[in-house]
Amino acid sequence: MSSSSSSVLQLQELDSLTVTLIVDNELDIFTPVPPEKVQAYGNLGHVALQEPEDVTDRGECRREIKMGSICCAALGLSVLMTARKGDIEHSLLFDTGPDGTLWKANAKRLKLDLAPVEVVFLSHWHRDHSGGMLDAIHTIKSAKKLNYAAPRELVADLHPARPDYRGFRFAEQFISMEADPSFPEIDHAGGKVDKQSKSHTVLDDMFLVSGEIPRQTSYEIGLPNGVRFEKDTGGWKKDEEITDERFVVCNVKDKGLVVLTGCSHAGVVNTSRHAVSLVPNTPLHAVLGGYHLANSPPEQIAATISDLEALEPDLLMPGHCTGWKAKFAMQHSLPGRVVPTSVGMSYTFLSPRS
Numbered sequence: 001m002s003s004s005s006s007s008v009l010q011l012q013e014l015d016s017l018t019v020t021l022i023v024d025n026e027l028d029i030f031t032p033v034p035p036e037k038v039q040a041y042g043n044l045g046h047v048a049l050q051e052p053e054d055v056t057d058r059g060e061c062r063r064e065i066k067m068g069s070i071c072c073a074a075l076g077l078s079v080l081m082t083a084r085k086g087d088i089e090h091s092l093l094f095d096t097g098p099d100g101t102l103w104k105a106n107a108k109r110l111k112l113d114l115a116p117v118e119v120v121f122l123s124h125w126h127r128d129h130s131g132g133m134l135d136a137i138h139t140i141k142s143a144k145k146l147n148y149a150a151p152r153e154l155v156a157d158l159h160p161a162r163p164d165y166r167g168f169r170f171a172e173q174f175i176s177m178e179a180d181p182s183f184p185e186i187d188h189a190g191g192k193v194d195k196q197s198k199s200h201t202v203l204d205d206m207f208l209v210s211g212e213i214p215r216q217t218s219y220e221i222g223l224p225n226g227v228r229f230e231k232d233t234g235g236w237k238k239d240e241e242i243t244d245e246r247f248v249v250c251n252v253k254d255k256g257l258v259v260l261t262g263c264s265h266a267g268v269v270n271t272s273r274h275a276v277s278l279v280p281n282t283p284l285h286a287v288l289g290g291y292h293l294a295n296s297p298p299e300q301i302a303a304t305i306s307d308l309e310a311l312e313p314d315l316l317m318p319g320h321c322t323g324w325k326a327k328f329a330m331q332h333s334l335p336g337r338v339v340p341t342s343v344g345m346s347y348t349f350l351s352p353r354s
Helices: 044-049 100-109 133-145 183-189 268-278 298-310 324-333
Strands: 016-023 039-041 078-085 088-094 117-121 155-158 165-170 173-176 192-195 200-202 207-209 226-230 235-238 247-252 256-261 284-290 315-319 346-350
Touching: 016 100, 016 247, 016 256, 078 247, 100 133, 117 133, 133 183, 155 183, 173 226, 183 192, 247 268, 256 268, 268 284, 268 298, 284 346, 298 324, 315 324
Parallel strands: 088 117, 117 155, 155 192, 256 284, 284 315
Antiparallel strands: 016 078, 016 346, 039 346, 078 088, 165 173, 165 226, 200 207, 207 247, 226 235, 247 256
16 A cells, blocks of 8 residues: 655546445435536436346246345445546445444445455444444455455554543433454454554555544534533543544545545535645535534525635535535535435546546
8 A cells, every 4th residue: 555644645646536325314316416517326217127037927028126225325325435446446435334234234235346455444433333344344345355356455644642431421321332353353354553643645546545634613613512422531521522533535646636525524614625635736526425504504505605615616516414404505506516415426536538
């Protein structure tokens, strides 16, 4: 795995980038995606056409769509990213959702070729993003054993500041989340642990991983009532900024930056601004992932939309923790720029010259 440090960030221009949503909060394989915006695959018709032609008792019909072939939505996020430049392709798994059983089931439904995956990247230490990691690593390593041409190594790109537990305060009580996988568990599963807190590129400089996201806006205040438990002190402490959160950005030739954000605890505006600052003189094409606006007041949603509009993105692709109110407001304020996303769908950003 080639990479460069934060002092020498050289992000390659890609001919194409395909992202496949293995886990997301929402299932919607009915709503069409305008083909002039982004190439999309995975709607109900596509699922049906992947079924075997084994029906013989219904006239000219040969296929039966099975409900078990459709991906299941869940609280969390996991995205397979495949970048191509010329004859070179690299694949990175962005987050692993909340649960390994679900992750494996959806990956099987999607008939994904996982052997080429070289990096498992964790955006931040929250169980709805890390819970499927051990099973995902096992599954990818098993796929590699069956494909001798696939890259052998599987790197786990992780922030070093793993909390013992994270949670939140609710009604004057501390509520804990399940523990994230530990570094020894990830290593034992077959992931080569690579602890990173600074900006860097991976996989022939096709993917740029951020470091800590600078906080600039006054209204993006992190995760209210967020807390973390420290075993050495035996107590809970305030943990609202989630400073370990990172994002991934790619640069598609003649289109611009495609940003993948896990939850945007630092704020989707702060996240997008930082992405643009890391790759100067490059337009912002798309922002995909969790915008963390589901519980935000109307004035914060309005400010977010206004500041996002100032960055002139071509596409907004909100998912996971964004919430329907924010999506509705974006569609109302920025018609034509919002693309619906769904678990089970693939989206390809293609250079016009490819």
